[in-house]
Amino acid sequence: MSKMFNFFKLSTQRKIIKAICDFDTIIIHRHQRPDPDAYGSQMGLANIIKESFPNKKVYCVGKQYQSFDWLGTTDEIDDDVYKNALVIVVDTANQPRVDDDRYTQGKMMIKIDHHPNDDQFGDIMWVEPEASSTSELIYDLFESSKKLKINANAGRLLYAGIIGDTGRFKYPSTSSNTFRVASELAKLDFSTSEVNTIESSIDLPMARLSAYVYENLSITDSGAAYIVLSDEVLEPFNLGNERTSAVVPLPGNINQVTAWAIFIQKEDGTYKISLRSKGPAINELAKEFGGGGHDLASGAAAKDEDEIKSVISKLDELVASYKGE
Numbered sequence: 621m622s623k624m625f626n627f628f629k630l631s632t633q634r635k636i637i638k639a640i641c642d643f644d645t646i647i648i649h650r651h652q653r654p655d656p657d658a659y660g661s662q663m664g665l666a667n668i669i670k671e672s673f674p675n676k677k678v679y680c681v682g683k684q685y686q687s688f689d690w691l692g693t694t695d696e697i698d699d700d701v702y703k704n705a706l707v708i709v710v711d712t713a714n715q716p717r718v719d720d721d722r723y724t725q726g727k728m729m730i731k732i733d734h735h736p737n738d739d740q741f742g743d744i745m746w747v748e749p750e751a752s753s754t755s756e757l758i759y760d761l762f763e764s765s766k767k768l769k770i771n772a773n774a775g776r777l778l779y780a781g782i783i784g785d786t787g788r789f790k791y792p793s794t795s796s797n798t799f800r801v802a803s804e805l806a807k808l809d810f811s812t813s814e815v816n817t818i819e820s821s822i823d824l825p826m827a828r829l830s831a832y833v834y835e836n837l838s839i840t841d842s843g844a845a846y847i848v849l850s851d852e853v854l855e856p857f858n859l860g861n862e863r864t865s866a867v868v869p870l871p872g873n874i875n876q877v878t879a880w881a882i883f884i885q886k887e888d889g890t891y892k893i894s895l896r897s898k899g900p901a902i903n904e905l906a907k908e909f910g911g912g913g914h915d916l917a918s919g920a921a922a923k924d925e926d927e928i929k930s931v932i933s934k935l936d937e938l939v940a941s942y943k944g945e
C-alpha cells in the first residue's frame with residue numbers, strides 16, 4: 621500500500637470514528653437481496669458500536685430473511701428516528717440497491733464498501749475495491765481506533781462475511797490481510813467451524829436444484845457456461861427465487877468453465893443475471909445490461925429472451941478473446 625493511500629485511508633477512518641462518536645443514533649443499511657457479507661458487515665459493525673458505546677442507539681435496517689436468522693435480525697424503526705441520526709451504508713455500490721430507501725433521511729451519511737466506486741455517495745466515503753469483503757474493512761476500522769471494542773458475536777458476524785465473499789478464502793480477492801483478519805477473529809470466543817458448517821449447508825430442495833444446474837448447464841466451446849432458471853423450472857423446487865442465488869458459484873467448479881451467467885426469472889417476468897468469471901473481467905458486460913459489480917462477480921438484468929441471447933453471445937466472445945481464440 622502506498623504511503624499516500626495509507627494516509628488517505630487513515631484520515632478517512634478517523635473521520636468515520638469521529639462521526640460514530642458524535643452521533644447518539646446510528647442506523648446501518650446494507651444492500652437488497654443480502655449475502656453473508658452484507659449481513660456480517662452491517663451487524664458486525666452494529667455490535668462493535670454497541671460494545672464500545674453502550675448508550676448509543678444502533679439500528680440495522682432492511683428486509684429480514686429467514687435463512688439469515690442465524691446471523692441476527694433487522695430492526696423496524698419509525699421515520700422519526702432518522703431525524704438526528706448518522707446513517708452508515710455498508711457493502712452497497714449503487715444507491716438503487718440500498719435496502720430501505722430512507723437512507724438519505726439522516727443528518728449525515730457514510731458509505732463503506734469494497735465494490736468498484738461507480739456511484740459515489742455519502743458525506744464520507746471509504747471504498748476499497750481490492751478488499752475481499754466489507755467485513756474485512758469493518759475489522760480494519762475496529763483496529764484503527766482504541767475507542768472501539770469487539771466482542772465474540774461481532775467476530776462471528778465478520779468472519780461469516782469474509783468467508784462468504786471469498787468463497788471460503790478461494791477467490792483472488794483473498795489477501796494476506798484477509799488471512800490476518802480471519803486469524804485475529806478466530807481468537808474470539810466463537811466457533812469458526814460452526815460458522816463454516818452453517819454457511820455451507822444446504823437443504824434438500826437446494827441440493828436438488830444444484831443437481832439440476834449441473835445436469836442442464838450449457839457450455840460453449842470457448843468455456844462460457846449459462847443456464848436459465850425460469851419460473852417454470854424453479855416452481856417444482858419450491859425454493860422462492862430469493863434463495864436460488866446459492867447455485868450461482870456451482871459452474872465455477874467445472875474445469876471447462878471460464879465464465880458463466882445464471883439467469884433467474886423474477887416475479888415480473890424479467891431476469892436477474894448473475895455473472896461470474898475465473899478469467900476475463902465481466903463487470904463491463906454487466907454494465908451494458910444495467911448492472912455492475914466486481915471484475916469477477918457482477919450482476920445485471922435481462923428483460924426478455926432476446927436480451928438473454930445477447931448476454932450469452934457477448935460472454936462467449938469475451939471468453940474466446942481472453943483465450944485468444
Ligand code: AMP
Nearest residue numbers: 735894895911912913914917918919920
Ligand atoms: P449477484 O450475482 O447478485 O450475487 O451479484 C454479484 C455482485 O454484482 C454484487 O456483489 C454486486 O456488486 C453486483 N451487482 C449485482 N446486481 C447489480 C446491479 N443490478 N447493479 C450493480 N451491481 C450489481
